[in-house]
Amino acid sequence: MEFVSVRMITADVARLVAFYERALGVPATWATEEFAELRTPGAALAIAGTGTAPLFAPDSARPATNHSVIVEFLVDDVDRVHQDLTGFVSDVVAGPTTMPWGNRSLLFRDPDGTLVNFFTPVTPAALQKYGR
Template sequence: MKLTSVYPVLMARDVAAAAAFYRDVLGFETTFEADWYVSLRQGLWELALLDPDHPTIPEGFRGSPAGGVLLNLEVADVDTVYQDLTARGVEVALPLRSEDFGQRHFIVRGPDGVLIDVITPIPPQGEYVEQFADAATPVDG
């Protein structure tokens, strides 16, 4: 199989409200919008939202929103994004901090229990340095 695109589709109880969050808070733009499905894009990155009761969802899987998902968004300057989102009143689930495994990040609560981890890679510390493949080791920007 040769992929031409990969993007998450999150099932959202209120597709319009979820789309507004991703547009207004995270800067995505709408590329397609129906009452049951919204496709969003920011640069090369895509995200879609789908009503969990839509008939395209197989029976037995319908009705469940996207809770339990952690969506990682890497940015150039996590400190600036943190200041912006907290000033706008976005609910922070994990405050800004640096991790020895190579991330400076914070987590906000998105629609339907989705957690959004906003990350800037930083050099790993201690035991984590050797756990990265050479080409994948985060370095200072």
Template sequence: MLVKVWRDDGHGRWAMNFTSLDYVVVIVEDLDRAVKFYTEVLGLPLGHRSGDYAQFYLGTTRLGLYTRAAMSMTLGKPLRGPSPDAPGFEIGFKVSDVDRAFSELTALGASPAAPPTTRAWGQRTAYVRDPDGHLIELAQDLRSS
């Protein structure tokens, strides 16, 4: 897949080509707590960990965890945390059985955010939160009969 993003430089057009989504980084308060959640509750395999950063390999895309303190230093300014009523984003995972996944994850300590619900667009979804309040969507594609 090739995505083109056009930017006007004032003298015409310049194109930048994106070939894939490489990684997403989630900002966390406590890296140990977050790594424990993503490995022990979600069952993701830890790819590597170094200092204030940890990374999981999910097929061709990577999921990183980076501490808020380290990102604040990287950007040179303080960062606010997510608000429970305005999380800003979600991480979505496809599952084969959303009801079972939701039940198992909440039993392992994930905070429930929304129970399994059948959606008009042909999916059954549920939401849990990680220890920092980030939304994690569980999505099951429903087959039409």
């Protein structure tokens, strides 16, 4: 089995895609006006409109209602990324903080309220875990 993507359902595909293009520094590949993907080396972030959710099952997904998932991205220097995003990301939950498990993390919310964690391993164990 291979993990390939996380798909977010949103009421405003263009707004959310533009946010992640800027935050990740990765251009989106659009399949339709209702579906785009941002590819990273490990997996893709798929963003789809509310009209796509019923294709799976009616009422299977509702936009902007996540309260349990954190989408995480490994970055080279979380402090530099934090500086780069200052003024762009308006809902920073926690500025760069070194966590007990060895990652330095920046936690913020995207325009739909989903928690996003950009992190950089900083301890020897965390660096080894991520092959750094």
